Amino acid sequence: MFELLDAALGEGSILLNQEASTVAECFTLAGNALEVSGRTTPEYTFEMIEVFNELGPYMVIAPNIALAHARPGSNVISTGLSLVTLNKPVEFGSKKFDPVNIVIGLAAVDHDAHIDLMAELSEFFMNVTNVNFLLQADEVGNVRALFR
Amino acid sequence: MKIIAVCGMGIGSSISLKMNAEKALEALGIKAEVEALDLRKAQNEGHSADIILTTDDLIPLLQELPGKLVEITYVWDLAEIREKLASALGQ
16 A cells, blocks of 8 residues: 555664654654664764754644655665654644654655655655554554555 | 745655645646755756745745745645645636
8 A cells, every 4th residue: 555655664764652852852763763774874864953953844744743854965875764653742843733743754865766755655644544543553563554 | 837846955845845736737737847946956046937836934045036936834735735826827
């Protein structure tokens, strides 16, 4: 059903019920998960935090969902995602969509190879049932089952 | 007719904006090219765009462009994009 999402989320890229109290902590979780699953170098995490500091909360893309990312470049090894759910929501300073309880990390090798992946991502997260399931999920296997 | 979809890095919300704008244009029966751009590229190369689609945070940073700025609240919401594009195109 969501084959591209499933494939983009590599081994170790899904972290459920995490603790974070700041944007930087959220991005570190999402960035580490990208790194562990082989998508990025550790520097990418710092780039994501810099982008947030420079451009602000525009990365809160949907109600309660942040899409953490930096730009394509040498710190991206391959295109992929990470997915972090938070135990307690975090304020990102987004007037329209705060607070955040789902952080999606995105690494892309260029500007257009992941267009179909973004389509699947929005389709999945526009569905409130999927979001609620995700927020209550305790096991990665149950989340994977939702994609398949 | 040239439309650009702009976000900070050109890989996140601008991609969703571009996809939904293309769907909206098709529904409206309008032919136009839609390009997703990062903020810096849009500031430097966006002068030929007739319409600039972006989110609220980036609106102040794109005021210098001559094209019509259209603020999209929710880039995943096709209905909002269709409505605002139709209005910007005078339909």
